[in-house]
Amino acid sequence: MRSRTSFFNQTVFWDDCKRYWPLTAGYALLWLLLLPLSRLTELIHGGGALRNPYAMRYETLGVAVYGGYIVAFLFGIAFAAATLQYLTNPRATNGLHALPARRETLYATHWLSGLCCQLAAQLLALLLTAATLGAYGLFDAGEACLMLLGMALPTVFFYSFGAFCMVFTGQILAAPVFYGVASVLVVGVELLLRYFAGNFLYGWSNSGDPLTGVLSPLYPLLAGDVGVRYRYVTAADGSVLTSLRQGAMIEGLGLLFAYAAAGLVFAALGLLVYRSRPSEATGSTVAIDWAKPVFKYGVTFCMALSLGQLLYSLFLGQYRADGDASLAGTLVCMAAAGLLGYFAAEMLLKKSFRVWSSGWKGAAVVTALLVILGCAMSADLTGYEGYVPDPAQVESVRVDFYLHSSGKTGTSAFTSDAETIRLAVAAHRALASDKQRQIALDRGADGYYTPADSDPRAVNGTFFVEYRLRDGRTVTRQYDRVTLFADELPDPASPAAALNAFYNAPSVALRRALGFNWYDDSENDPREIPDLRFTGGYVTTEHYDGEFYERSDQYDLSPAEAQQLFDAIVRDVAAGRVNDSIFGGDVSMDGWIELYASYPDPNGRAPGGAARPDADENGRVSVSYDPQLTAGMSDTIAVLRGMGVEPAFPAP
Amino acid sequence: MIEIKNLVKTFDGFRALDGASVTVPKGSVYGLVGPNGAGKTTLLRHLTGVYRQDSGSVLIDGEPVWEDPAVKARMASIPDEWYYFMQASVRDMMKYYRGFYPAFNGERYEKLKSVFELSETQPIRRMSKGMQKQAAFWLAMCCMPEYLILDEPVDGLDPVMRRQVWGLVMQDVSERGMTVLVSSHNLRELEDVCDHVGIMNRGRVLLERSLSELQDNTVKMQIVFSGEPPRLASGEAEGFTVLHESAVGRVHTIILRGAQREIEQRLAAYQPVFMEAVPLTLEEIFIYELGGADYAVKDIIL
Numbered sequence A: 001m002r003s004r005t006s007f008f009n010q011t012v013f014w015d016d017c018k019r020y021w022p023l024t025a026g027y028a029l030l031w032l033l034l035l036p037l038s039r040l041t042e043l044i045h046g047g048g049a050l051r052n053p054y055a056m057r058y059e060t061l062g063v064a065v066y067g068g069y070i071v072a073f074l075f076g077i078a079f080a081a082a083t084l085q086y087l088t089n090p091r092a093t094n095g096l097h098a099l100p101a102r103r104e105t106l107y108a109t110h111w112l113s114g115l116c117c118q119l120a121a122q123l124l125a126l127l128l129t130a131a132t133l134g135a136y137g138l139f140d141a142g143e144a145c146l147m148l149l150g151m152a153l154p155t156v157f158f159y160s161f162g163a164f165c166m167v168f169t170g171q172i173l174a175a176p177v178f179y180g181v182a183s184v185l186v187v188g189v190e191l192l193l194r195y196f197a198g199n200f201l202y203g204w205s206n207s208g209d210p211l212t213g214v215l216s217p218l219y220p221l222l223a224g225d226v227g228v229r230y231r232y233v234t235a236a237d238g239s240v241l242t243s244l245r246q247g248a249m250i251e252g253l254g255l256l257f258a259y260a261a262a263g264l265v266f267a268a269l270g271l272l273v274y275r276s277r278p279s280e281a282t283g284s285t286v287a288i289d290w291a292k293p294v295f296k297y298g299v300t301f302c303m304a305l306s307l308g309q310l311l312y313s314l315f316l317g318q319y320r321a322d323g324d325a326s327l328a329g330t331l332v333c334m335a336a337a338g339l340l341g342y343f344a345a346e347m348l349l350k351k352s353f354r355v356w357s358s359g360w361k362g363a364a365v366v367t368a369l370l371v372i373l374g375c376a377m378s379a380d381l382t383g384y385e386g387y388v389p390d391p392a393q394v395e396s397v398r399v400d401f402y403l404h405s406s407g408k409t410g411t412s413a414f415t416s417d418a419e420t421i422r423l424a425v426a427a428h429r430a431l432a433s434d435k436q437r438q439i440a441l442d443r444g445a446d447g448y449y450t451p452a453d454s455d456p457r458a459v460n461g462t463f464f465v466e467y468r469l470r471d472g473r474t475v476t477r478q479y480d481r482v483t484l485f486a487d488e489l490p491d492p493a494s495p496a497a498a499l500n501a502f503y504n505a506p507s508v509a510l511r512r513a514l515g516f517n518w519y520d521d522s523e524n525d526p527r528e529i530p531d532l533r534f535t536g537g538y539v540t541t542e543h544y545d546g547e548f549y550e551r552s553d554q555y556d557l558s559p560a561e562a563q564q565l566f567d568a569i570v571r572d573v574a575a576g577r578v579n580d581s582i583f584g585g586d587v588s589m590d591g592w593i594e595l596y597a598s599y600p601d602p603n604g605r606a607p608g609g610a611a612r613p614d615a616d617e618n619g620r621v622s623v624s625y626d627p628q629l630t631a632g633m634s635d636t637i638a639v640l641r642g643m644g645v646e647p648a649f650p651a652p
Numbered sequence B: 001m002i003e004i005k006n007l008v009k010t011f012d013g014f015r016a017l018d019g020a021s022v023t024v025p026k027g028s029v030y031g032l033v034g035p036n037g038a039g040k041t042t043l044l045r046h047l048t049g050v051y052r053q054d055s056g057s058v059l060i061d062g063e064p065v066w067e068d069p070a071v072k073a074r075m076a077s078i079p080d081e082w083y084y085f086m087q088a089s090v091r092d093m094m095k096y097y098r099g100f101y102p103a104f105n106g107e108r109y110e111k112l113k114s115v116f117e118l119s120e121t122q123p124i125r126r127m128s129k130g131m132q133k134q135a136a137f138w139l140a141m142c143c144m145p146e147y148l149i150l151d152e153p154v155d156g157l158d159p160v161m162r163r164q165v166w167g168l169v170m171q172d173v174s175e176r177g178m179t180v181l182v183s184s185h186n187l188r189e190l191e192d193v194c195d196h197v198g199i200m201n202r203g204r205v206l207l208e209r210s211l212s213e214l215q216d217n218t219v220k221m222q223i224v225f226s227g228e229p230p231r232l233a234s235g236e237a238e239g240f241t242v243l244h245e246s247a248v249g250r251v252h253t254i255i256l257r258g259a260q261r262e263i264e265q266r267l268a269a270y271q272p273v274f275m276e277a278v279p280l281t282l283e284e285i286f287i288y289e290l291g292g293a294d295y296a297v298k299d300i301i302l
Helices: A010-019 A021-045 A053-083 A090-097 A103-135 A141-168 A174-200 A253-276 A291-315 A327-350 A356-378 A418-433 A435-444 A495-503 A506-513 A559-574 A634-642 B040-047 B090-098 B106-116 B129-142 B159-176 B187-193 B211-217 B260-268 B282-291
Strands: A227-237 A240-251 A394-403 A410-415 A458-469 A474-485 A533-544 A549-551 A555-557 A591-600 A620-625 B002-011 B014-024 B029-033 B055-060 B075-078 B147-151 B179-183 B196-201 B204-210 B218-224 B241-248 B251-257 B274-278
Touching: A010 A021, A010 A103, A010 B090, A021 A053, A021 A103, A053 A103, A053 A141, A053 A174, A053 A227, A053 A240, A090 A103, A103 A141, A103 A253, A141 A174, A141 A240, A141 A253, A174 A291, A174 A327, A174 A356, A240 A253, A291 A327, A291 A356, A327 A356, A394 A418, A394 A495, A410 A418, A410 A506, A418 A435, A418 A458, A418 A474, A418 A495, A418 A506, A435 A474, A474 A495, A495 A506, A506 A559, A533 A559, A533 A620, A555 A559, A559 A591, A559 A634, B002 B040, B014 B029, B014 B040, B014 B055, B014 B179, B014 B196, B029 B040, B029 B159, B029 B187, B029 B282, B040 B055, B040 B075, B040 B147, B040 B179, B075 B129, B090 B129, B106 B129, B106 B159, B129 B159, B159 B179, B159 B187, B179 B187, B187 B282, B196 B211, B196 B282, B204 B211, B204 B282, B211 B218, B211 B282, B218 B260, B218 B282, B241 B282, B260 B274
Parallel strands: B014 B204, B029 B179, B029 B196, B075 B147, B147 B179
Antiparallel strands: A227 A240, A394 A410, A394 A458, A458 A474, A533 A549, A533 A555, A533 A591, A591 A620, B002 B014, B002 B055, B196 B204, B218 B251, B218 B274, B241 B251
């Protein structure tokens, strides 16, 4: 009769705890230094901590969360390597597998013992921290629980992931390599693929956060998706909303829970792998038969993408424009690096340097696949380069248009205005159809100099566009080092004319007139912001006497005057009096205008909702405008004169 | 009873076990012999549940060994390279074993202290190879196994300790009916302790019999013929299975397969001047049986 499956063996558990006590002690010591001792030092020597208890609690939670993530990453593999190291030593594997215990029992108990050692050390550090904070009246049970979560959840993930890596390989040195690489692998491959696409596709945009960041566990910490923030609660008192700082909370707590759940999945996968893992695989780089080809071709692919592209960019591609990579050069570099990776992986798997005779067929397949991949990308089989959305499909558009050589800085737009969308699409289409000439111009520029550097009628810029389509898709394109010629303005289909038309679209011109050169989430079209209230501002003018600038006294604007000035700017823009062009146009006033306004926090309208961190105690978010006044803006100039301010403009 | 049937195991394309079958009767001491690389250790690792077979079966009292702690708890093994934890002493390992083997006998552990005379607290890694082997025996015998699996068990032990260890093992065999499967190259020693023998080569068990059957079935004759000796090995004298034939002067030494009495009667037909059956050692059986399986001692002139 077969015995019942048990997932726990007391002897193994306590033996692990006793045998690896130095590791646990070091881990506990690190946490004691990070938390209770550092808090005590802060409280004894930093009086400010007591005056600002929220800051103290915020900082303490920050240590637990940020420290917890990093410590979990570093020690996850260390504990896994300690408790499961017998899987990398044939003698140990054979010895322990001969004992009367099932594989499940051994794996689950070793996994549990490592986890318990870490959690016990964390609990000790937490209790001492609570005692330290409690002695100064700063203890908060809720935040202590958050600290425990911030420390324990990443621990569950990283340790379980480390255990999976240990089961996956039979070499103690390979485990941390797998662990470290896998922690950034997916996002790394995505970024490399993006770079690869950018080499061949004209208009390729690398904008936006990686889509696969969450699949690379180190990325959320680096990207700030996991962290600490102050906790605000919006309270409603009649019609007045008030945001109150209530302490600190974990940013990305849900993500941490998701990672912990993924950790448990990895632990379970580790168990499945362990069960099927043959004892004789100990000592092999990859212990699972089905994973060997995955490893081999994965290494090949990653090497081709990383080292191959590095070689290409170092030796062949430095002076090439985006979308103009040498297909042959890229393929040669990628095939060389890919083959290097292929044979290196084959050597690791076969534990022999003599792999040519057995591996040449696979190498030939790899080379062919890389050639096909490169050719497919180069041929733009997906029609990426030529795709321009129909303006009717576009819900909103965001454009960043940088000018590098005309004395102008450029402009930006984020709007759902149909006319602006139409002009943005037209500009995009003009650039997409000008591919061959733009690449030729860029190729002739030799990497540094463009025609705009020597031709006063030409400008050079970067055009980025992001469409949000009505079907929910997002389309982005970016054209770097675009060269535009003033001579072509009369031709409405030319890139120069299309981009200039977009540049002067009313909503775009208004943003520029209000001083928004670049896109920012808070800088929405002020006309569309509900309950925007001007709170004041100032005007400072300068007069140039031919030798020196003479600055006038600052004129402070009342809320009503600020509103009046804003309205005048809107009227001037609507009437087309800004008179601007990417090739020149009216110059801006000498001096500064600053308008201050505020509007209700859009996140905090519902009582109890999470308010924006920059909202004030009345639940309003501040915004400032920096209008750029040109000589043609007659309404605005008249308003300023009405206030007794005489603007001055430099000579054209 | 240990039953291994048609066991097949392949490592990276190499067939280490190629249909090996072994039957070890309960209460017997079974010696598994074979040349280096024959598959003895691989077979024992299947028996101890370390390796999983590609095909075939490994049974103890009719129960598969693989992943059955109840079966494995009735078995103790001393592999060729016994494993102990890096920092562990004999006492530490005793506690570890005690947690796995329900029948672990602490009283016997205390009694055996005087036999092995090892420091209980000294790290095992600091002990000599022979002392480590003693420690392994000490703990294995305290597990009170019904089945004891030994791979080169006395390698490294001095002659006194060898005798001591075999004495302990044989005591358990006689008193508790323990079954022993031992793999060794020391055929002289196996001859003293084993009652059954299996000979392995190239992943297969070529033959397995009780030692007496084996010795009864192979005969070593020393014979002097009166005239021209018959060419028994060449097949001229039909009906003889000659494993080996050599001559020094007129004295011929012939090893033949078959019953001694029958062979003597048939050889008498050649009217030899002198004929005597000489006892055959296990080593000779091993060498001459494997000689027929293309594993012969080669005459090398350097």
